[in-house]
Amino acid sequence: MSRRHVITTGCVLAITALTLTAAPAVATSPAVHASAVLGVRQPPPGMLEALQRDLGLTREQAQTRLLNEARLRPVEAKLRRRLGSRFGGSWYAGITAQSLVVATTDSADIPQIVAAGGRGEVVSRSLAELDTTVEQVDAALSTHPNGRVRYVDVKTNKVVILSDAPSATRDVIEAAGVNPVAVRVVPSDEQPRPLSDLQGGAPYYVGVTSRCSVGFSV
Incomplete structure (x- = not known):
């Protein structure tokens, strides 16, 4: 999801x-x-x-x-x-x-x-276009074990995917027909996990607009 x-x-x-x-x-x-x-x-x-x-x-x-x-x-x-x-x-x-x-x-x-x-x-792409690309990436990687972290980086005007298997992730994205120019796959060992027991934690933010999605394969 x-x-x-x-x-x-x-x-x-x-x-x-x-x-x-x-x-x-x-x-x-x-x-x-x-x-x-x-x-x-x-x-x-x-x-x-x-x-x-x-x-x-x-x-x-x-x-x-x-x-x-x-x-x-x-x-x-x-x-x-x-x-x-x-x-x-x-x-x-x-x-x-x-x-x-x-x-x-x-x-x-x-x-x-x-x-x-x-x-x-x-920039070349609107935020709405980048949001659509994120949705396409989410769908393409929904059952893929890599690329679990993906987000819109408004400063580079691209959707960024953190993956511990960049080549495999790129293959999946290309096979799904996602615009490769709008996506950047970054090698990363990040292993996100949900923290269901987290309490409090009022956040602060360091920018204005961005979209971030974290996928967890089951």
Whole structure:
């Protein structure tokens, strides 16, 4: 079976930073609702510590990152709606998420992305197309013992498959008629397993949009 999670950037199976480019911090905008800022200033217990540990941040940087994400989240939502079928995904850039990158399949969208407060990037495939590819990959690998982890990487505009038998996985994908240009198979020894006894675990996310599915063969 396949489990799909929508997470805020590249696939985060464990708490991991996918975008860590250094740049100066950005102050929060007055447009951020007071309730959202209050929630960021009082994050769930352990969240700041986890950000510091996994992203290598100071406590101040972790707080700045959360505030920047709160500031940019409405921008991402607005641009996602405006771009519609041309939307190619989005992600935060900078160790403290000081800027938002929004991908589109049409270069004519770049001015409005910039005007809204984001950075534009032109890609070949929309997020909807990548989601369809993930579904095709899920179906093709549903009974395959390899390639159990697959996800949309919006930064590379591809569906990524982690497999301990890359050649065999590629053969299955090609035989299923999945567009090979939209898929990247990465050698990996990852052996995901469901944690049915996990309690609590309020997540934090390090990006904006991505799709991740983990298949478990039975």
